[in-house]
Structure formats: C-alpha cells, structure tokens
Amino acid sequence: MSPDGSAALAAAPVDAADPVVAQARERAADIDAGREDPRATVRLAGDLGLLDAPLVRVTGLVEEVAGECLSTAFSLWAQRMVLTYLRTAALHTAAAADGELIEGVGSGAVPGCTAMAPTLRDVAGIAPVPVVAERTSVGLRRHGPIHWASQLYPDAVVVLPVRVGEDPGTAERAVVRIRLSDPGVQVAPAPPLLALDATASSSARLDGVAVAPDAVLSTDLAGFVATVRPTFLLLQTAFCTGLATRCVTDCAAHLTGVNAALQPDHDELGARLLDVRRRLHRWAARPDEPDKAGLLRLRLDAATVAVAAARLEATLRGGAGYRSGSAVARRLREASFLPVQAPTEGQLRWELSRCA
Numbered sequence: 402m403s404p405d406g407s408a409a410l411a412a413a414p415v416d417a418a419d420p421v422v423a424q425a426r427e428r429a430a431d432i433d434a435g436r437e438d439p440r441a442t443v444r445l446a447g448d449l450g451l452l453d454a455p456l457v458r459v460t461g462l463v464e465e466v467a468g469e470c471l472s473t474a475f476s477l478w479a480q481r482m483v484l485t486y487l488r489t490a491a492l493h494t495a496a497a498a499d500g501e502l503i504e505g506v507g508s509g510a511v512p513g514c515t516a517m518a519p520t521l522r523d524v525a526g527i528a529p530v531p532v533v534a535e536r537t538s539v540g541l542r543r544h545g546p547i548h549w550a551s552q553l554y555p556d557a558v559v560v561l562p563v564r565v566g567e568d569p570g571t572a573e574r575a576v577v578r579i580r581l582s583d584p585g586v587q588v589a590p591a592p593p594l595l596a597l598d599a600t601a602s603s604s605a606r607l608d609g610v611a612v613a614p615d616a617v618l619s620t621d622l623a624g625f626v627a628t629v630r631p632t633f634l635l636l637q638t639a640f641c642t643g644l645a646t647r648c649v650t651d652c653a654a655h656l657t658g659v660n661a662a663l664q665p666d667h668d669e670l671g672a673r674l675l676d677v678r679r680r681l682h683r684w685a686a687r688p689d690e691p692d693k694a695g696l697l698r699l700r701l702d703a704a705t706v707a708v709a710a711a712r713l714e715a716t717l718r719g720g721a722g723y724r725s726g727s728a729v730a731r732r733l734r735e736a737s738f739l740p741v742q743a744p745t746e747g748q749l750r751w752e753l754s755r756c757a
C-alpha cells in the first residue's frame with residue numbers, strides 16, 4: 402500500500418483550507434512579480450494540518466490553490482512529496498525515520514525540495530541519474546549536478562537520486578536526502594523564468610557532499626518510485642486541473658457576441674476536464690487502484706486540458722487578458738510549465754507508447 406493509501410491520518414475539517422486558498426489569492430500577483438514567495442502559505446497549510454492530511458484532502462487543496470496561484474500549488478506539491486518520501490523511507494527503514502525532520506517538513510517549517518526528475522527518467526530507461534556517489538567508511542560522498550529543482554531555500558531538505566559508481570550499466574542506485582546547507586552544496590543564482598519565478602527554482606552542484614547511512618531513503622529506485630508515483634502524479638494532476646477549472650469557469654461569462662462561436666470549444670474542454678477530474682478524485686481516494694499507464698494518461702490529459710483552457714481564456718479575454726500584469730496572462734504563462742515539468746509531455750507520451 403502506498404504511504405498515502407492509508408486512512409490512518411485524520412481528515413482535516415472541510416473548511417480548513419479556506420484561509421490557505423484565500424492567502425494564495427491575496428498574494429498571487431506579488432508572487433508572480435517575485436515580490437513574495439509561497440513559503441508563508443505552505444507554512445499556513447502546515448499549521449492547519451493540511452500538508453499531512455489524507456491524499457484526497459490534499460488533492461482538493463492543491464486544486465483550489467492552483468486556481469489562484471500555480472506557484473503556491475506547485476510548492477505545496479513539492480512539500481507534500483518530500484513528506485511522502487520521508488514517510489515512505491520510515492516505513493521500510495527504521496534508520497531513515499527522523500521524526501524531527503518529518504515534523505519540520507509536515508509543518509512547513511523546513512522547506513522540502515524534490516529533485517526527483519532524474520529518478521523518473523532513470524526508472525523509465527531514458528537516462529541514468531547524473532549524481533555519482535562513492536562509498537566511504539562513514540557512508541556515501543556525492544558529486545554531480547542537480548539540473549533543476551524548486552524550493553532551493555537555504556534551510557531546505559533535498560531528496561534526490563544517486564548512482565553508486567561511475568558505470569551507469571552496473572552502478573547501484575539510491576534515493577538520499579541532504580540539506581542545502583551541507584558543505585559542498587552550491588546553488589546557482591535562480592534564472593529569470595516565464596512564470597514560477599518565486600519558487601526558488603534553479604540548479605545546484607554537489608562536490609563531495611557526505612551522506613550518513615540514515616540519510617539513505619532507499620536503495621531500490623524502481624520500488625521507491627512505484628510507491629510514491631500515485632501521490633506524485635495525482636498531485637501534479639491536481640494543479641493542472643485546478644488551473645484548468647479556473648480558466649474554464651472564468652471563460653463562461655465571455656462567450657457572448659462573436660465569441661459565442663467559441664461555445665463548442667468551451668463545451669468540449671468542459672467535458673474533457675470533467676472526465677479528468679472524475680478520475681483524479683476517484684484515484685486520490687483510492688491511490689492503489691490505477692495502474693502506471695492510467696496515472697501517466699491522467700497526468701498527460703490534465704496538462705493538455707490545462708494548456709488548452711488557458712489558451713481559450715486568453716482568446717476570449719482579448720487585449721485585457723494580454724496585459725502582462727493580468728491574471729489571464731499569468732495563467733497562460735503558468736500553464737506553459739505543465740508540459741515541461743517532469744514527467745514532460747514527451748516522456749509521458751514515450752512511456753505510454755511502451756505501456757501498450
């Protein structure tokens with residue numbers, strides 16, 4: 402069973418997310434402009450017990466927040482993923498169960514950075530993980546690049562894959578955690594982005610970073626990915642559908658006059674979105690039910706619908722939406738991230754073609 406499949410955690414009160422969604426709405430423009438970042442809202446979600454809530458509850462939260470601010474929804478996804486990695490490791494390896502760290506990430510006090518895109522590529526057989534580790538008398542020492550990661554705040558805990566040995570064909574793999582403050586970690590200045598500028602997204606370089614045995618979360622890369630995949634893809638789907646729902650809903654008031662000609666497009670998008678959301682909510686309540694292909698298809702469908710919905714909204718809103726500071730323009734830029742995020746649209750299509 403996945404760590405999020407258990408009903409062990411009590412459901413948060415139904416209206417507990419309201420302050421989180423309201424804060425995301427209030428701060429969206431400042432976050433988009435890079436004047437604020439999403440940490441305060443992640444922390445608020447932690448204080449309300451929402452980061453650690455059952456998956457179906459977090460899915461609803463991420464969807465609602467994505468309708469207001471994708472940067473904040475994306476940060477909630479990253480935070481919950483790191484919590485899921487730590488809990489998954491603790492289920493299997495007593496040594497990896499660092500209660501204080503789990504509590505810090507679960508409360509939002511310690512930022513969680515999921516540098517796991519290379520893990521997905523390695524397990525899919527696309528490319529080996531780029532960080533190489535060598536064994537020492539006290540654990541592992543790592544060298545190599547993190548090409549992209551978000552939530553690269555100075556006090557963050559970073560979860561990433563390594564291969565133990567130079568030869569990708571024979572090297573063992575492991576998932577490990579480090580702190581960004583560890584000696585040997587160098588973060589590059591964040592490059593200006595099309596959107597998500599406030600998510601502390603950049604690259605990093607590891608030079609001889611030491612990993613103690615209790616910081617090794619798993620040595621079974623494929624097994625680890627299989628366990629966390631439902632949470633990973635369902636919450637990514639949630640921020641796609643949250644954005645799409647906002648666009649499709651806001652479109653409804655602008656299908657008048659000549660724009661009535663776009664009604665069929667709106668109807669078709671609405672039907673596709675409903676289908677994606679039905680699958681999402683069903684599987685968020687039963688994350689063990691879908692197979693890998695079902696999850697990959699869902700994530701692909703969600704990103705495709707979101708990109709189309711943001712485009713339709715921009716088409717309907719004309720010049721008002723084309724103003725760079727408008728929420729319509731922000732959503733158009735935010736949506737452009739969805740096919741780029743790992744698993745990328747190319748990877749999803751490639752993997753699905755091999756699942757047939």
Ligand SMILES: Cc1cc2nc3c(=O)[nH]c(=O)nc-3n(C[C@H](O)[C@H](O)[C@H](O)COP(=O)(O)OP(=O)(O)OC[C@H]3O[C@@H](n4cnc5c(N)ncnc54)[C@H](O)[C@@H]3O)c2cc1C
Nearest residue numbers: 515516517518527549550551597602741742743745747748
């Ligand atoms: C703002 C931002 C935030 C991010 N945050 C995170 C994060 O928190 N965690 C994280 O893990 N990653 C993060 N990423 C990375 C992201 O998830 C993707 O891995 C990355 O955007 C893929 O683009 P790339 O150019 O780095 O990689 P590439 O793998 O070089 O992909 C470039 C293109 O080539 C395709 N491609 C990939 N492999 C092959 C191949 N073998 N042959 C041919 N084509 C291939 C891809 O589908 C894509 O279209 C972030 C990226 C951005 C832009």
